[in-house]
Amino acid sequence: MAQPILHRPCTIGTFSLPSPAMQAGLAGYSDMAMRVVARRRGCPYAVTEALLDRVLISGGRGREKGAILCDDDHPVAGQLMGSEAHDMAAAASILLAAGFDVIDLNFACPVRKVMGRCRGGYLLSDTDQAVAIMRAVRDVVPGPLTMKLRRALDESAQAADNFDYIMQEAQRLQFAAVAVHGRTVEQKYTGLANRQFLAALKRRYPNMTLFGSGDVFTAQDALAMYQQTGLDGVWIARGAIGNPWIFSEFAALLAGRPLPAPPTIHEQREALLEHFSMAVHIYGEASASRQMRKIGIKYSKLHPQGADVWREFIAVTSHADWDAVLERHYQHDGPGVRLPSVPDAQDLFKDGCETSIADASATAAAEAHL
Ligand SMILES: Cc1cc2nc3c(=O)[nH]c(=O)nc-3n(C[C@H](O)[C@H](O)[C@H](O)COP(=O)(O)O)c2cc1C
Numbered sequence: 001m002a003q004p005i006l007h008r009p010c011t012i013g014t015f016s017l018p019s020p021a022m023q024a025g026l027a028g029y030s031d032m033a034m035r036v037v038a039r040r041r042g043c044p045y046a047v048t049e050a051l052l053d054r055v056l057i058s059g060g061r062g063r064e065k066g067a068i069l070c071d072d073d074h075p076v077a078g079q080l081m082g083s084e085a086h087d088m089a090a091a092a093s094i095l096l097a098a099g100f101d102v103i104d105l106n107f108a109c110p111v112r113k114v115m116g117r118c119r120g121g122y123l124l125s126d127t128d129q130a131v132a133i134m135r136a137v138r139d140v141v142p143g144p145l146t147m148k149l150r151r152a153l154d155e156s157a158q159a160a161d162n163f164d165y166i167m168q169e170a171q172r173l174q175f176a177a178v179a180v181h182g183r184t185v186e187q188k189y190t191g192l193a194n195r196q197f198l199a200a201l202k203r204r205y206p207n208m209t210l211f212g213s214g215d216v217f218t219a220q221d222a223l224a225m226y227q228q229t230g231l232d233g234v235w236i237a238r239g240a241i242g243n244p245w246i247f248s249e250f251a252a253l254l255a256g257r258p259l260p261a262p263p264t265i266h267e268q269r270e271a272l273l274e275h276f277s278m279a280v281h282i283y284g285e286a287s288a289s290r291q292m293r294k295i296g297i298k299y300s301k302l303h304p305q306g307a308d309v310w311r312e313f314i315a316v317t318s319h320a321d322w323d324a325v326l327e328r329h330y331q332h333d334g335p336g337v338r339l340p341s342v343p344d345a346q347d348l349f350k351d352g353c354e355t356s357i358a359d360a361s362a363t364a365a366a367e368a369h370l
Pocket of ligand 1: 024025026027028048049050079106108148181213214215216217235236237238239
């Protein structure tokens with residue numbers, strides 16, 4: 001039997017996480033339904049999608065849906081996106097009052113419309129504004145405050161300096177953790193996340209809690225990032241969509257146990273039922289049925305007849321349609337399919353359909369708030 005991996009304590013302020021892999025913020029995905037399904041399968045901590053400060057302040061749709069929580073959904077970070085310090089501080093207070101345990105600032109989103117409104121990744125190019133936001137939010141958040149960055153705006157020396165300046169300010173303001181996606185904003189989702197950069201970052205900031213993000217599609221990928229970089233934890237983003245078992249698989253590997261068998265058909269059915277019923281609770285049947293298509297097709301990759309299941313999930317328009325897919329394909333138990341690791345999984349996400357779904361939903365989810 002393999003030896004347990006030496007696993008460093010993983011803390012976010014006063015929260016101590018039993019396992020250092022967490023549900024990433026994912027616009028259009030990481031709602032309460034996805035987070036709770038993941039937590040029931042070993043995820044110790046989760047982040048909302050980026051919530052627009054102004055939507056929260058106006059009490060609009062983002063507040064109603066994106067900021068919905070339940071008792072089983074803690075500790076949880078509410079992630080904020082905006083451009084003005086006073087709005088970001090006001091929105092942080094709203095999230096704290098709504099029960100969020102941690103406030104997370106998004107200075108990472110590369111979506112064109114977000115950048116054009118001086119939010120998300122744009123702030124890596126405007127350090128004065130970034131620091132003004134960090135200070136204003138720090139003033140109103142007594143507990144853990146964290147942020148999400150990309151490794152820089154682009155490959156220029158100025159962009160590297162800007163990143164360091166923001167990191168130093170985060171350290172000075174005692175941010176509880178910083179998560180870094182190892183791509184530049186300019187890269188969007190092309191190329192690979194730079195793990196050497198992440199490892200060097202941890203060496204430069206040994207006393208800060210740092211998480212890595214990028215190209216983690218399986219538990220083995222998460223473990224590789226954890227071991228290669230020396231970071232304190234790993235954000236699991238696209239790899240958790242339709243595969244919440246990635247968290248318990250990672251915990252098993254970390255404990256020196258073998259990789260568990262892929263989830264059986266009945267285990268998959270249970271997760272699909274949970275996910276759908278919570279989505280209906282949040283969005284109502286019609287909207288949940290539409291939104292669950294993109295999630296169902298990700299789950300389908302674990303099914304031995306994945307291509308057929310994919311075709312049926314993509315056509316779902318109602319609760320009855322959803323149940324019919326489960327009835328046809330998930331009634332008889334059997335073994336599930338093992339997902340490929342990087343680099344094979346890279347190809348999986350590069351085929352036209354996958355990429356356009358991920359990109360379109362990231363853009364659509366961000367734009368829905370504008
Ligand atoms: C569809 C989509 C939506 C995303 N939305 C968010 C978000 O709201 N907040 C955030 O911090 N990151 C967001 N991200 C970035 C991910 O959290 C993660 O950093 C990135 O996907 C790299 O990890 P991966 O290659 O393992 O997926 C999003 C990514 C995708 C693909």
